[in-house]
Amino acid sequence: MFTRKSITIALCATISLLLLLATSRRLSTWAVDDPLYQSDDHGAHHPPPSPSAKHGSGSTGPRPPPAQIPDCAGYPIPDNILVIMKTGASESFNRVPTQLMTVLKCVPDFLIFSDMEQTIGGYHVYDSLSNVSAEAMDGNSDFDLYNRQKACLVDVESCNKQGKPAEEGWNLDKYKNVHMAEQTYNMRPDKDWYVFVDADTYVLWPNLVQWLGKLNPNKKHYLGSVTLIQSFSFGHGGSGYIVSKAAMKALIEDNPGLGQKYDVRAKHECCGDYVFALALKDLADVSVEQMWPTINGEKPATLPFGPWHWCHPIVTMHHMNSEEINTFWEFERRFRREQIESGHERPLLIKDIYHEYLEPKLKHKQLDWDNKSDDRYYVDLAAKQWDDGVLHRMKKAEEYNDLEKVAHKSASDCEAACKSLPPDDCVQYKYEEGKCAMHKSFILGKPVPKKDGVISGWDVDKIKAWTEKEKTCDKIQWPNLSS
Numbered sequence: 001m002f003t004r005k006s007i008t009i010a011l012c013a014t015i016s017l018l019l020l021l022a023t024s025r026r027l028s029t030w031a032v033d034d035p036l037y038q039s040d041d042h043g044a045h046h047p048p049p050s051p052s053a054k055h056g057s058g059s060t061g062p063r064p065p066p067a068q069i070p071d072c073a074g075y076p077i078p079d080n081i082l083v084i085m086k087t088g089a090s091e092s093f094n095r096v097p098t099q100l101m102t103v104l105k106c107v108p109d110f111l112i113f114s115d116m117e118q119t120i121g122g123y124h125v126y127d128s129l130s131n132v133s134a135e136a137m138d139g140n141s142d143f144d145l146y147n148r149q150k151a152c153l154v155d156v157e158s159c160n161k162q163g164k165p166a167e168e169g170w171n172l173d174k175y176k177n178v179h180m181a182e183q184t185y186n187m188r189p190d191k192d193w194y195v196f197v198d199a200d201t202y203v204l205w206p207n208l209v210q211w212l213g214k215l216n217p218n219k220k221h222y223l224g225s226v227t228l229i230q231s232f233s234f235g236h237g238g239s240g241y242i243v244s245k246a247a248m249k250a251l252i253e254d255n256p257g258l259g260q261k262y263d264v265r266a267k268h269e270c271c272g273d274y275v276f277a278l279a280l281k282d283l284a285d286v287s288v289e290q291m292w293p294t295i296n297g298e299k300p301a302t303l304p305f306g307p308w309h310w311c312h313p314i315v316t317m318h319h320m321n322s323e324e325i326n327t328f329w330e331f332e333r334r335f336r337r338e339q340i341e342s343g344h345e346r347p348l349l350i351k352d353i354y355h356e357y358l359e360p361k362l363k364h365k366q367l368d369w370d371n372k373s374d375d376r377y378y379v380d381l382a383a384k385q386w387d388d389g390v391l392h393r394m395k396k397a398e399e400y401n402d403l404e405k406v407a408h409k410s411a412s413d414c415e416a417a418c419k420s421l422p423p424d425d426c427v428q429y430k431y432e433e434g435k436c437a438m439h440k441s442f443i444l445g446k447p448v449p450k451k452d453g454v455i456s457g458w459d460v461d462k463i464k465a466w467t468e469k470e471k472t473c474d475k476i477q478w479p480n481l482s483s
Helices: 004-033 092-101 141-151 156-160 165-173 176-187 205-212 245-253 263-267 272-284 322-342 350-361 411-419 460-469
Strands: 081-086 110-114 118-120 123-127 193-198 222-224 226-229 232-235 241-244 365-367 376-379 428-432 435-439 455-458
Touching: 081 176, 081 205, 092 118, 092 123, 092 322, 110 176, 141 156, 141 165, 176 193, 176 245, 176 272, 193 245, 222 232, 232 272, 241 245, 245 272, 263 272, 350 460, 411 428, 411 435, 411 455
Parallel strands: 081 110, 081 193, 110 123
Antiparallel strands: 118 123, 193 241, 222 241, 226 232, 365 455, 376 435, 428 435, 428 455
C-alpha cells in the first residue's frame, strides 16, 4: 500500500527526471545549432580545400548563411567574392573577434590568415607562413617571433612579452602576402574577386558588392589605393587591394610554387604588399589601378571631406580599432535599413560619413587637438630652421594679404587669416607655436598631449554653406574603371 510519503517521493523523482530530460534535449539542440559551436573557417556553400593545399579545413559544419542572421537583413550575399583577412598572432585576439561579430558576420565567404595556426571563436585561422622556404628562414631573425610563437606552451601574449612583438611582427609580415594569395587560390579557385585586407580594415560589404558587380573579373585587374616605393606603384595593403579571377589565375595557376620564389626577395624588401605587386607585375604583367578614394587608407576621424571626396562611395577604411569598427558597423546597418525603407537605395557615400561623424562635432576651436591641417604653412622664417616639408608648402611673401602676414603669431591670427581666404584655400587651421597650418578639406582629427600646445579650428560658416549647397549628389562618383 502506498503511503503519502512514498507517493510524494515518487512524484518528485518523476518531475526531476522530466526536467533533466528536457534540459538535456535543450542543451543538445543548442550545441548543434548555435553557430558559436560550429568551427567554420569560411561560411556556407563552399567546396572543401584543394588536396594540394597543406592546411586543415578547420570546419565541422556550416554556419547559418548571412540571410538568416538578423543583423544582415537586406545585405547582398553573392558567392563570387572572397574576403581574405590578414592578421598576426600577437594581435589576432584583439582584432579578429570584433570583425567576426560585425563586418564578417554578413560576408558569405572569407578566410583569415596569420603567422600562426589558431582557432578564434570557432573560426580557423591559417598559418600563411607554413610553406616558407628553408633558405629564407634559416638564420633569419625576421622569424624569431614565428618560432617563439610555435614553441609557446601557454598563451601567445605571455610568450611575446619576451620580445618586441610590434617590431618583430612588422619584420615578419612582409613574407605573408604572396603565400596568402597562393594558399587562397588553392582553396578557392572558383571566385571572381579576391579582396585582401588587414584585420584593422573595415569593409563596406554592400558597397563592395555593388561596385564589383559593375566590373569584369575575366580581365586582369589589380585594384587599390596606390602608393610608391622607388617609383614602383603598388596597392597599399592596409587600405586593401582587390584582384580579379583572371589576374589570380595568371599569377598563381600558371606559376606553381609561387610563394617560395619570392621568399628570399621578401627578406630584402620592406613590405608584403610591395612584394605581392612585384610578383603580379613580373609573372602576370598586371599593374595596380588607382581606386582611391573608394579604396581608402583613412577612417572617419581622418577622412578629408570636401569637393575632391564627397559623392564617392567608399569600400574600405584602415586603422580602425575595435571600438571604431563596432561604432561604424552600427551606423552602416542603420543607414542600410533607412535606405531599404525609403525604397530608393544608394551606396553609402563619403558625404554620409561627414554628416554622421564630423558635422555634429563641428566647432570654431578645439584645444589640444590636431585636425591634420597641412596644405599651406605660415611661419616666421627668421625665428628658426624649418624643415623642407613646411618650406615647400608656403606662398611667396608677395602673395600674402595683410592677415596672412601675421598668421604665424597666434591661434587667433591664424584663424583670422583662414577666414580671410576663399573656401577653396582654407576651411580649417591648426596652430602650434610659431606655425600656422591651413587646409582645403575639413577633417575631424585626433587629440594630442596638452604639452604640445596644439590648437585646431574650423571655419564653420564656410563648411556649413558648402555642405548645404552640396546636400544632394546628383551623380555618384564610382572609380574611373570602365570594365
